[in-house]
Structure formats: C-alpha cells, structure tokens
Amino acid sequence: MSAVVTVSERKARETERLRKAAASIVAELTGYAAAHHGRYLVFGSVATGAIRPDSDFDVVVDFPEDAERAAIAEVETVCAKYGVPADVHSIGTSGPSFLKRISGHWRELK
Amino acid sequence: MSDARWADVESDIVAVALHFGNAMELYSRGGFNIENHLERYARAYALMHAMQSGHTSAEAAMRRILDILREDRPTGEDWHKALIARLAKPLTGEHARPALLPHEVATDLYETLGFRHRAMHSYGDFDVSRTTPAIEAAARLKDSSAAAVASFRAAVDPPGPRQSSGP
Numbered sequence: 001m002s003a004v005v006t007v008s009e010r011k012a013r014e015t016e017r018l019r020k021a022a023a024s025i026v027a028e029l030t031g032y033a034a035a036h037h038g039r040y041l042v043f044g045s046v047a048t049g050a051i052r053p054d055s056d057f058d059v060v061v062d063f064p065e066d067a068e069r070a071a072i073a074e075v076e077t078v079c080a081k082y083g084v085p086a087d088v089h090s091i092g093t094s095g096p097s098f099l100k101r102i103s104g105h106w107r108e109l110k
Numbered sequence: 111m112s113d114a115r116w117a118d119v120e121s122d123i124v125a126v127a128l129h130f131g132n133a134m135e136l137y138s139r140g141g142f143n144i145e146n147h148l149e150r151y152a153r154a155y156a157l158m159h160a161m162q163s164g165h166t167s168a169e170a171a172m173r174r175i176l177d178i179l180r181e182d183r184p185t186g187e188d189w190h191k192a193l194i195a196r197l198a199k200p201l202t203g204e205h206a207r208p209a210l211l212p213h214e215v216a217t218d219l220y221e222t223l224g225f226r227h228r229a230m231h232s233y234g235d236f237d238v239s240r241t242t243p244a245i246e247a248a249a250r251l252k253d254s255s256a257a258a259v260a261s262f263r264a265a266v267d268p269p270g271p272r273q274s275s276g277p
Contacts, residue, residue, distance in 0.1 A: 005206045007113050007267040010180050053180070 014053040021082035022046045025057055028078045030109040038063030038071055039110035041091070043102040056085035060094060060106070068092070112267045115178050119263075122171035123256050129164035130222075130248035133157055137245045142238040154236050158229040161241075164248055165222040168255055172197055175210060175259075179266065194219045210262045215254050218247035 005013075029040045044058030045051050057079050063071040072088050079086035091099070136157040144150050172193050176183050184192035198216035200209045211219065225244035229236065 003206055004208065004265055005204065007178055010205075014180060 011053040015051055015055075018051050018053070018055055018084060021084050022051060022055075022057065025078050025082055025084060026107075026109060029059075029075065032071070032074050032078075033063075033110045036063060036067050036071060038067060039108055040071075040075070041102070041106040041108055043106040044087075047105060047107040056087045058087045058089075060089045060091050060099070060102070062091040065092070112263070112269065113178050115174055116263060116267065119171050119174050119178075119259060122167050122174065123259055125167035126164050126171070126255050127252045129160045129167060130252045133160035133164060133248050134245060134252070136160055137238075137241070154238060157238070157241070158232075158236060161222065161244060161248060162226045162229055164251070165219070165226045168219060168222070168251065169193060171255070171259065172210070175262070179205070179207065181205060190223055191220070194223065208262065208265050211258055212254075215251065215258050218251050218254070221247035222251065 026042065026046070029042075033039050039062045041060040041062060042058065043060065045055040046057055057075070059075055061068060061071045061075065068090060072090065075086050075088050089098075136153065139153070141153045142150060142157075144153075169190065173183055175197070176193075181196075183189070184196055186192070194211065194216050197210040198213065201207050221244050225241065225247075228240075
C-alpha cells in the first residue's frame with residue numbers, strides 16, 4: 001500500500017464496498033419479497049449500476065397493505081446492516097409523476 | 111478534475127484570511143480603553159467576533175476536509191480540540207495520509223481556539239491585554255492555513271490520472 005491513500009482511491013474503495021453491499025441487500029430483499037407476496041422496485045444508481053461513493057439504496061415498496069409497514073422496516077434493517085443509506089418510498093403514497101419518472105429504470109425484486 | 115468540495119474548503123480559507131486579517135487591523139486600531147462606553151464596546155466586540163469567525167472558518171475547512179477523506183469527524187465535548195489534534199497527525203494503513211497541520215499551524219489553532227472559548231465565556235469581562243498571543247497566532251494563520259491546505263491537497267488529491275471528480 002502506498003504512503004498516501006488518495007481521495008480517488010478512497011472513493012473507489014467506498015464505491016466497491018457499496019457495490020458489494022447493494023448486491024447483498026438485493027439478495028436479501030428478493031427473498032423477503034418472495035416470502036411475503038410483495039415486490040420491491042429498486043431504482044436509482046443501484047438499479048442502473050452507476051453506483052457512486054455517495055449512493056443510497058432507492059426503493060419503492062409494493063406490498064399488500066397489511067404487510068407494507070414490515071416490508072419498509074425490512075429495507076431499513078437490511079440497509080443498516082450493510083451500512084448503506086436507504087431512501088424508501090411506499091407505492092401507495094408515491095405520486096404518479098414520480099412513478100412515471102422511474103418506471104422503466106427500476107429493477108423488480110420479487 | 112479533483113473533488114468539487116475543495117472549492118468550499120478554499121472559500122473557508124479565504125474567510126480565515128479575511129476575519130483574521132480584519133482582527134489584526136481592529137487590534138492595531140486599538141481604542142479598547144476609550145471613555146465612550148458604546149464605542150469601547152463596539153471595538154472590543156468587533157475584535158472578538160472577527161477572531162471567533164476566523165477560527166470557526168478554519169474549523170469549517172477542517173471538517174470539510176475530513177468529509178472529503180471519508181474520515182469520521184471527532185465527536186464528544188472536546189471535538190473542537192480533537193479536530194485539530196486529529197489533523198495534526200499523519201495516519202497510516204488503510205487511511206494513510208500526511209498531517210494536514212504542521213506543528214506550528216496546529217499550535218496557532220489551539221491558541222485561536224482558546225481565544226474563542228475565553229471570548230464566548232467572558233460575559234463582558236473581555237480583557238484585550240490578554241489577546242496578544244492569539245492575535246499573533248491569527249496573523250500567522252492568515253497565510254499559513256492556505257499553505258497547509260494547498261500542500262495537503264497536492265498530496266491526497268493530486269492532479270492527473272488519479273484525480274477524482276465526484277463527491
């Protein structure tokens with residue numbers, strides 16, 4: 001290792017950590033969605049693969065009403081476990097313009 | 111292109127020079143013992159405020175630099191002092207970097223930090239005769255802080271193929 005870890009190297013290292021963490025989060029949430037009859041719609045940099053050092057985990061939760069609160073809590077728990085900030089939206093409270101903007105760019109986990 | 115946040119650091123350093131430079135001028139102008147109470151008050155508090163603003167601007171720069179480095183900021187009641195101590199030490203291993211603050215710059219920052227603490231807790235008993243060491247430190251920091259940041263930036267975020275562009 002060099003005597004100085006540059007800012008670029010620090011960013012690259014954090015990006016790689018986030019990439020691995022996001023993959024683990026996706027795997028865990030896919031299992032959760034399948035078991036609870038819902039789906040997660042991942043969008044943003046995790047969905048497009050353009051992860052940056054400041055990326056968070058953007059996701060829309062689409063679950064039956066009685067399971068939604070637990071599904072949101074699951075995202076927050078799993079993201080916290082892997083040290084990734086979560087930005088969680090409920091499909092029921094998301095506006096149509098927002099959903100239209102991200103549609104086609106999301107990754108469905110179910 | 112290097113990290114865009116260096117522009118914010120540079121703005122903080124410009125503010126350091128502005129406030130400490132003005133503090134030096136206010137100190138030179140004097141008038142801290144004149145008869146007119148309100149004028150005496152205005153001169154003393156202008157000096158105190160300029161000195162406090164200078165140190166606060168230096169702190170802002172140091173905190174931004176920790177953010178750029180992705181190092182956690184010091185926490186706890188003594189974080190102001192710990193911030194200087196942290197950046198006066200080089201780190202090795204996974205977070206290897208040189209010290210941002212040469213010994214003499216860190217010593218001057220401890221002096222202006224001490225001034226700020228005394229000014230904030232003087233409750234009207236500000237004694238300008240005790241400010242000389244802090245004023246002298248501020249006079250040095252007016253230039254040395256910019257030099258320290260420039261040298262550090264060149265080491266940790268050098269130009270060329272290793273540069274970084276995003277946050």
